[in-house]
Amino acid sequence: MANATETIDWQEDAGRDLVRSFGPRMAMFVRGEGAYLWDDQGRRYLDFLGGIAVNSIGHAHPAFVEAVATQAARLAHVSNYFATPPQLALAARLKRLAGTGESGRVYFGNSGAEANEAAFKLARLHGGSDRPRILALRNAFHGRTMGTLALTGKAAMQEPFSPMVPGVEFLDSTVDALEAALDDRVAALFVEPIKGEAGVLPLPEGYLAAARELTARHGALLIVDEIQTGAGRTGEWFAFQHAGIVPDAVTVAKGIGGGFPIGALITFGAASELFYPGTHGSTFGGNALATAVAGAVLEEIERSGLVENAAARGAQLREAIEALDSDLIAGTRGEGLLIGIALSRPIAKAVTAAAMENGLVINAANDDTIRIAPPLTIGDVEIDEFLELFQTTLTTVAHALLLDDPDATASRLPKDPA
Structure with missing residues (x-):
């Protein structure tokens, strides 16, 4: 497992050697399997971005x-x-x-x-x-x-x-x-x-x-x-x-x-x-x-019938996301496993950053939309984990907003997950 000094080294290397047409890299990923990624510190992440709709059958599929x-x-x-x-x-x-x-x-x-x-x-x-x-x-x-x-x-x-x-x-x-x-x-x-x-x-x-x-x-x-x-x-x-x-x-x-x-x-x-x-x-x-x-x-x-799985899992995900306990969610849109989660406030980048801290890879498509595009192979296990991590992420962000806005009422914020 890499130490903190090595982590700083790769960030410095990326900042020095790569063109600045992208922002700072959020992690150093070294391995993937199915819907999961591991960084250079050995930490596991649930990948619900899929390389921006690229990894259709997941990482390292046989x-x-x-x-x-x-x-x-x-x-x-x-x-x-x-x-x-x-x-x-x-x-x-x-x-x-x-x-x-x-x-x-x-x-x-x-x-x-x-x-x-x-x-x-x-x-x-x-x-x-x-x-x-x-x-x-x-x-x-x-x-x-x-x-x-x-x-x-x-x-x-x-x-x-x-x-x-x-x-x-x-x-x-x-x-x-x-x-x-x-x-x-x-x-x-x-x-x-x-x-x-x-x-x-x-x-x-x-x-x-x-x-x-x-x-x-x-x-x-x-x-x-x-x-x-x-x-x-x-x-x-x-x-x-x-x-x-x-x-x-x-x-x-x-x-x-x-x-x-x-x-x-x-x-x-x-x-x-x-x-x-x-x-x-x-x-x-x-x-x-x-x-x-x-x-x-x-x-x-x-x-493997993954086209049909995309249709079924997409409907399952959208219904479950809209049922999450958070006033930060304004709705969902999309089709199959290309889903946009509309937010009630322009905080998509903060949500994405908090998700990474919680071990979840998602994307801020714009200021008030989270985009997810997981592998077409996902099932109940990955969906349940996503919902848990995303709920935790929304709670984290809502608490941070409350600290920034003391006048915010508790009714506008999500409750802690059970």
Whole structure:
């Protein structure tokens, strides 16, 4: 077990050697298993963030470990001048799960941002000079590269890097706004079914169905960003399937690799014919190692019924969270195991910090929302532990607020857990 001096050393190393695009690291994790992490001091944490919806089958799952070891010993990389069996198998699996039919195609990259960059190019190829407009939603998040940042409807994130790639217009997430904006000069509409970085905000009921009808009417592509919602997280393989629609393209990453870096663009119908040789590429994208691991992860999700588990456990969690004894909870939102816990006060960062002290890993999506995205494998044991730790965390924070605000009444604060 590391001593206090060693702990200070890694914090100093991170502060000195890593770029400052992230804040200070909250812990030094050295091992994981299932829904648990251990830090360099040997302390165990319940991980209900899952690497931000990445660790879909948990840490160090045997299927993941075996796929990495077996494929690494066989063949890791040959470039996209050649095909490999894992690459072709994963493409076929993604087409089947997304329901593209025979006309679908798959482009592989290394991340969600790369998948969305490919989708941006797809939109440009579709639009040409006749359709210069691309529509996206305010407060959505599609990535931090220059292309995907241009699609991200958050002015504060764009400002340091302006001017942006031109042609993108941002809309409110309403059908009325979409109807007013769409015309025959629009190449594509980009949407997140649930805006994860904005606080786990689902699109309004009926929005995706209306977006499909309106984009089809005007000849624009409907491109659905499923980086965070794909791979079964919402209780369907893809969140668009809840709406019963067929988009023109879907981007995926995070959970399909279960911790191994991979992203993909999946196309449907005529959109599948837009790319031609030379229009896009990636040295590492779709290599044998990444695609073998992603194939094993998706096979495990399918074999173990984890999509169905996400739906059932998500409903169980939301009901239990809303029943916790705390006036700090204002409600929940989301789908499956992508859940936003709305707080009655802008204290999400304080709640996250207190949770870490209590051995619970969660995330402040914004000032008044906690985001949880645990492994799809969780069951009663992990849920019961989460509820106990989260209740303790809320009590800790409420007591701290009472000390800061002596006029606060006891009725506004949660009671101590039994």
